[in-house]
Amino acid sequence: MSDLNKAYGPKVGIFITCLVDLLRPSVGFAAVKLLEDAGCQIVVPENQTCCGQPAYNSGVIKDAKDIACLVINEFEKFDYVVAPSGSCAGMIKEHYPRLFADDLEMTARVFRLAKKTYELTSFLADVMNVQDLPTALNAKITYHDSCAGFRELGIKSQPRQLLAQVKGVELKEYDGAETCCGFGGTFCVKYPDISDHMVKESLILLLETDAELVVGGDLGCLMNIQGKLSRQKDEGKRTKLKVRHVAEVLAGMLDNPAIGEGDLDV
Amino acid sequence: MSSSTSAQFKANVKGALGDNHLQKALRGFQTGFVHNRKIAIKRLQEFDDLRDKARDIKNHTIAHMDAYLDIYQQNVEFSGGRVHWAVDGVEACELILGICHTAGAKTVTKGKTMIGEEIAINDYLTKNKITPIETDLGEYIIQLRGEMPSHIIAPASHVSKDQVSEAFKKAHSDLPKGRSLEEPEELLAEARAMLRDKFISADVGITGANFLIAETGSSVIVTNEGNGDLTQTLPKVHIVLASIEKIVPTLEDTTTLLRVLARSATGQEMSSYTTFSTGPRHATDLDGPAEYHVVILDNGRTDMLAGDFSEMLACIRCGACLNHCPVYNAVGGHAYGWVYPGPMGAVLTPGLMGLDGAFHLPQASTLCGKCEDVCPVRIPLPKLLRQWRSQVYNRDLLDWKTKWGIKYWSILAKRPALYHFFVTPKVRLLAWCAKKSGHLKSIPMLKGWTENRNFPAPEGKTFQRLWRERQK
Numbered sequence: 001m002s003d004l005n006k007a008y009g010p011k012v013g014i015f016i017t018c019l020v021d022l023l024r025p026s027v028g029f030a031a032v033k034l035l036e037d038a039g040c041q042i043v044v045p046e047n048q049t050c051c052g053q054p055a056y057n058s059g060v061i062k063d064a065k066d067i068a069c070l071v072i073n074e075f076e077k078f079d080y081v082v083a084p085s086g087s088c089a090g091m092i093k094e095h096y097p098r099l100f101a102d103d104l105e106m107t108a109r110v111f112r113l114a115k116k117t118y119e120l121t122s123f124l125a126d127v128m129n130v131q132d133l134p135t136a137l138n139a140k141i142t143y144h145d146s147c148a149g150f151r152e153l154g155i156k157s158q159p160r161q162l163l164a165q166v167k168g169v170e171l172k173e174y175d176g177a178e179t180c181c182g183f184g185g186t187f188c189v190k191y192p193d194i195s196d197h198m199v200k201e202s203l204i205l206l207l208e209t210d211a212e213l214v215v216g217g218d219l220g221c222l223m224n225i226q227g228k229l230s231r232q233k234d235e236g237k238r239t240k241l242k243v244r245h246v247a248e249v250l251a252g253m254l255d256n257p258a259i260g261e262g263d264l265d266v
Numbered sequence: 267m268s269s270s271t272s273a274q275f276k277a278n279v280k281g282a283l284g285d286n287h288l289q290k291a292l293r294g295f296q297t298g299f300v301h302n303r304k305i306a307i308k309r310l311q312e313f314d315d316l317r318d319k320a321r322d323i324k325n326h327t328i329a330h331m332d333a334y335l336d337i338y339q340q341n342v343e344f345s346g347g348r349v350h351w352a353v354d355g356v357e358a359c360e361l362i363l364g365i366c367h368t369a370g371a372k373t374v375t376k377g378k379t380m381i382g383e384e385i386a387i388n389d390y391l392t393k394n395k396i397t398p399i400e401t402d403l404g405e406y407i408i409q410l411r412g413e414m415p416s417h418i419i420a421p422a423s424h425v426s427k428d429q430v431s432e433a434f435k436k437a438h439s440d441l442p443k444g445r446s447l448e449e450p451e452e453l454l455a456e457a458r459a460m461l462r463d464k465f466i467s468a469d470v471g472i473t474g475a476n477f478l479i480a481e482t483g484s485s486v487i488v489t490n491e492g493n494g495d496l497t498q499t500l501p502k503v504h505i506v507l508a509s510i511e512k513i514v515p516t517l518e519d520t521t522t523l524l525r526v527l528a529r530s531a532t533g534q535e536m537s538s539y540t541t542f543s544t545g546p547r548h549a550t551d552l553d554g555p556a557e558y559h560v561v562i563l564d565n566g567r568t569d570m571l572a573g574d575f576s577e578m579l580a581c582i583r584c585g586a587c588l589n590h591c592p593v594y595n596a597v598g599g600h601a602y603g604w605v606y607p608g609p610m611g612a613v614l615t616p617g618l619m620g621l622d623g624a625f626h627l628p629q630a631s632t633l634c635g636k637c638e639d640v641c642p643v644r645i646p647l648p649k650l651l652r653q654w655r656s657q658v659y660n661r662d663l664l665d666w667k668t669k670w671g672i673k674y675w676s677i678l679a680k681r682p683a684l685y686h687f688f689v690t691p692k693v694r695l696l697a698w699c700a701k702k703s704g705h706l707k708s709i710p711m712l713k714g715w716t717e718n719r720n721f722p723a724p725e726g727k728t729f730q731r732l733w734r735e736r737q738k
Contacts (some may be wrong), residue, residue, distance in 0.1 A: 016729050018679070022693045023722070025729035049681040054672055058664070059656030063676035070680060149429060151635035159565050180592045184632025189714030190668055191630050193279055196718040197596040198632075227719035230705050234720070245509075260722030262704035 012080035086149020135252030176205035268386035272603030276624035302533025324580035341483025345545030347558035355385035371469035377494035379474030416599030628654035
């Protein structure tokens with residue numbers, strides 16, 4: 001993409017999400033690369049933290065609204081808002097309108113923001129119509145649909161369409177792709193026993209495939225899956241399965257270790 | 267009302283996850299209903315349109331429930347039956363006992379009724395020297411085992427074949443000890459033989475109702491064993507036990523709901539028996555009871571109707587949300603501690619028995635949305651779970667750790683400068699601790715996570731810091 005085209009591309013505010021910001025910034029840079037390559041002008045507003053979902057899902061509505069206001073104020077000026085997470089994009093798209101349903105003044109602003117907010121892969125596939133990714137990776141990959149992305153936003157084909165453009169990737173579907181891995185935000189620490197049971201079930205199905213890499217669009221789910229996988233490896237399980245965010249694969253930014261894997265050269 | 271262990275949900279969960287019998291039963295059970303539903307829906311292209319229609323019928327009925335209940339009562343009385351209104355479980359039990367006493371009843375046969383479980387009618391009748399006999403095979407099994415149902419349509423789905431055989435050998439002590447009771451057919455044959463006499467000798471038959479039809483004053487039961495039909499036609503008194511939200515305006519509406527009910531529940535197009543009862547035996551009828559009573563229970567439902575949870579009253583008790591729920595599939599029904607488990611139970615139970623004893627149930631969900639996805643009347647279950655969570659928080663029922671964890675995070679999330687100041691160094695510290703392995707085996711603040719899982723380490727600097735560095 002030439003610099004000239006870039007200057008005319010849509011202005012996209014990246015909602016980086018707290019998990020990517022704090023735990024895996026490389027996903028953020030992969031998202032930036034993908035969006036810039038697709039011709040977008042990228043802005044990362046400084047005043048951003050979290051979408052407010054932990055408060056919202058815990059029933060702390062006042063705090064959720066305050067956090068949402070921060071996001072609305074920071075992001076409503078862009079042509080589009082893109083987040084590398086179905087869960088956080090779903091919060092803005094589906095739940096902000098509910099949060100302000102009784103606030104006439106906010107309703108219009110919230111709906112405008114909701115309409116232009118996208119999860120990364122759906123934005124690349126549906127809005128930017130990305131057809132021709134220049135990346136290559138020789139690997140068998142399986143995709144885990146995160147619940148919010150899949151069921152709230154209907155994201156299913158978009159990440160697969162994009163992965164199919166990465167030369168050398170062989171996509172192997174697994175039976176548990178649409179079943180919750182047990183992360184569930186605060187759920188995984190509030191009810192760790194149930195969460196543990198659920199992620200074990202996901203791993204049984206994941207390890208039935210011969211995929212070398214499981215990717216997904218939400219860092220929370222991926223950390224949960226990798227965290228359990230890593231513990232099972234400590235306990236003697238032998239597997240080569242690694243875990244990455246889909247943006248890393250699509251952008252071809254695979255130099256850093258996969259999620260939860262060590263950098264043995266350090 | 268029947269007693270509850272919902273308040274000990276966490277202990278129940280530990281027990282359930284460690285119960286190998288239960289885990290085996292759940293594993294076998296999961297696949298059947300889910301698989302069959304999928305096939306049944308594939309065969310009916312208009313299924314999603316029917317769901318919209320079903321939702322509209324139920325929501326319309328909820329909005330005009332008083333009027334339809336009134337019409338229903340008139341039509342039941344017109345056909346020679348009687349309607350009794352019960353504010354709560356105690357009143358319903360007393361009404362039923364009164365009818366049994368008038369009929370001089372000593373034994374009562376029962377078809378499957380979740381309302382019967384809700385008001386614990388069996389205990390009440392037994393205390394008053396009337397013997398209740400469950401005739402639904404699943405209910406019969408759990409009655410012998412002294413348990414609550416673990417599923418709203420498959421009450422004994424947690425029981426293995428061996429456990430059934432054991433319960434039968436203990437209960438049917440006058441049968442030969444060495445008899446073979448290993449095959450499902452043998453178990454079924456024995457249950458049938460035991461129940462046949464009871465059907466004929468019972469003085470009163472109690473059934474539930476899947477629907478009460480206002481237009482005709484009929485009650486409808488949907489079963490697969492035919493036991494319900496014998497229960498309601500053979501004794502001289504038939505009592506229908508139902509709750510207010512079973513009301514449906516017309517026969518036509520009922521057929522629409524029937525088309526989504528069995529498909530969602532078991533994956534059948536129709537259940538084996540769908541039986542409509544209208545009043546007692548009429549002069550030209552070949553059989554039927556001499557008396558027909560309908561006991562209609564409120565038990566907190568009108569409060570739900572008037573409040574924020576009226577959408578829950580659309581539930582037609584198919585059990586699809588249970589079958590598809592990963593939490594239900596992990597812990598089974600008994601962990602929920604009362605008669606209604608799974609997502610529908612997590613919304614309904616706090617409404618019926620109060621939030622104080624049931625505050626865990628709406629919390630124990632990942633809000634994955636599968637329940638809403640499969641609900642035949644499109645009840646927004648995750649939304650309703652969130653609403654309960656909001657009440658749990660407002661009424662200060664949340665444990666202090668969760669409450670202050672959320673509070674702390676919200677304080678930071680509202681103030682980006684504070685967030686960067688406090689969180690960034692912690693992230694760097696975690697990254698430093700895990701430099702070689704890439705993960706942490708134990709984090710004192712995150713015990714819930716690290717007890718069973720490693721924690722993938724942060725990369726080091728935050729994205730926002732790195733981005734600012736890159737912009738310079």
